Amino acid sequence: MTEKDLPALSIADLQSLLRRREVTAREVIDALRTRIEAVDGEIGAYLSFDMDAAAKEAEKANVDLPLGGVPLAVKDIINVMGQPCTCGSKILHGYRATYDATVIRKLRAAGAIPFGKTNLDEFAMGSSTENSAMKLTRNPWDLSRVPGGSSGGSAAAVAASAAFGALGSDTGGSIRQPAALSGVVGFKPTYGRVSRFGLVAFASSLDQIGPLTKTVRDAALVMNAIAGHDRQDSTSLNEPVPDYAAKLENDLRGVRLGLPKEYMIEGIDPQVRAAIDAAVKQLNWLGAEIVDVSLPHTDYAVAVYYILATAEASANLARFDGVRYGYRSKNPRDMLDLYGRTREEGFGPEVKRRVILGTYVLSSGYYDAYYLHAQKVRELIRQDFARAFEKVDALISPTSPVPAFKLGERTADPLQMYLADIFTIAANLAGICGISVPCGFADADGHRLPVGLQLLGKPLNENRILEIAHAYEQSTDWHKARPPIAASK
């Protein structure tokens, strides 16, 4: 094991080396710094990092803690004390967090070192990371393509071995979809499982923080550190947290998996479909029983999402008004001018579109027709899942209907970009948990593009989908594949 090979390790393997004292936490930070300097010029995963501070933390790291000495990247929408938190937006220009989000406090207590912040679509609104006002992030498997989004920086950093693991946030698929497109594991916990305190709110009834990692076991290890009740988030669930890594075995006998017939739509890329078909066979071979299920209200999910998420965003983003933090327009005539111009100059087009749509669906005369109606359809979608989970332990589908698309390909048509989230959005509406694991590749223009398999589980049944995902992953070599950029540097 040379220093050069360190960054490609999983968190679990890194911990073994640290605990056997074969490498020091300081050496790990130095190796990661070298790696980021070598690849991130091309990838653009990071918005900021402080390796000197990380090195100091590493000097006193207790490697026997659950994540002792493990550096982790953090999506730049989660507050880390003293670090910037841009949310990918000009409107938070100059802001530095004055506190740690609960997940950061918990990661530190577990010994991890949150050293840097990753790129994202502005305020997590997007599916390609192209809505960042800061920079482009490129897919490590093909630099002409998007890494997915909105947690695209986190996904690309892990895929390029420029992070051992990262936190993301998932409002409609923003952890799972970039994980699929970048070829890593992405885990969205049950709504309320992980505290949202310190996560800058996009859509409060949908947002959830979760890990992006190289393996399912690593996702379980990060979950062990961040899950649990927090009195500073009144929507966090006061339920015991199991050891998510304890029962990861390779046997799926007795497991029942559902294939939602509504997910077998036109428009799934043939290579994605072939990879999913092969994964289903593999799960069956491992002992799982595969049954057909129905989620009859699936076709409404994207429409419900874009009413509810924009409505919540329009309220949440009202706080960015140029008064207390971030950007303020120059020489305002009066308060209204200050608000209107600060938000004109500070927000990018997608954020403006969504705030306007959200304001409209909540406005007098339209609230019942749009917002209230969508809330009711949301309940129908939740009931669909509850009924399906009476019959099966988990549901399987592609994470994304297509592999990574080209930079610029979808930016002109917001509706087409929204439809990229068709398989991930319903899980947020229903509040259930989900994971994306690598399950193969699609070939395009001489590049291999990763495909992700999505498993969805019952509320608070994280253990089950982690077990199933782990068993699948360990029976394949997909998680061992690394993008060309990982090998060439």
Place this chain on the structure above:
Amino acid sequence: MAGTSELDVGYVARLARINLTEEEANAFQKQLDDVLKYVEKLRQADVSHVEAAAHALPIFNVFREDAADEWFTAEQALSNAPRKANNLFIVPKVVE
């Protein structure tokens, strides 16, 4: 300015306190008309027997002791302010 839906982007943008250029307003009008046309499909859903769900889990009122706790100092709260003085945020004059 009217599009194919009842949404008037210029009016709603003012409600949302976002100034728009005419070019932006025109582009958003068309794009959001498309989105509103797409969400019309929700009209087909029968929700006559459904209660609205504010969120997906059965959490209702959450209570805790109303106890004072350590939190930001005034200095921390003001540390990111674009303009401040005398421990206060400074904004343009609101009343004449």
